[in-house]
Amino acid sequence: MIYKTTTSYPLETVKAQLEEKAKKVGFGVLGSYEFKKILKSKGFEIRRDITVYELCNPAGAEEALNTIPEISVYLPCRISIYSENDVTVLATIGLEDMLASADVDETFKGFMEQIFNNIHAVMNSW
Numbered sequence: 689m690i691y692k693t694t695t696s697y698p699l700e701t702v703k704a705q706l707e708e709k710a711k712k713v714g715f716g717v718l719g720s721y722e723f724k725k726i727l728k729s730k731g732f733e734i735r736r737d738i739t740v741y742e743l744c745n746p747a748g749a750e751e752a753l754n755t756i757p758e759i760s761v762y763l764p765c766r767i768s769i770y771s772e773n774d775v776t777v778l779a780t781i782g783l784e785d786m787l788a789s790a791d792v793d794e795t796f797k798g799f800m801e802q803i804f805n806n807i808h809a810v811m812n813s814w
Contacts, residue, residue, distance in 0.1 A: 689782035691804075694775040695814035702769055702776050702814055703739060709813050710743050713806040718742040718764050738770040743810075748803045756790045765807055778811040 723738045742764040768779045783804040
């Protein structure tokens, strides 16, 4: 499942403010991928300007990786930003998918829910 939200703020505004908003809840932006530019440089075209940002909460990553090493396939956390029908869309993987992929106890589930609540707070801050 994908968690998705929209905002009326312009795409470029959301992209420009993402790092600052992520920092407020303990995340840093490790990097980004501008798929339209990447694919164009390889001779392929996509219609939308889609950028994926990799976010990391070091304390959260440490806890997650020490508890369930295979959760590394989901890290760093990603937020995709693009325009659709005159709104800006922000999307990320659903927490349910991540937790369903591994055997975790209630304490760890609660920990991960807080991490995802912070990601969702960033996504809904416009």
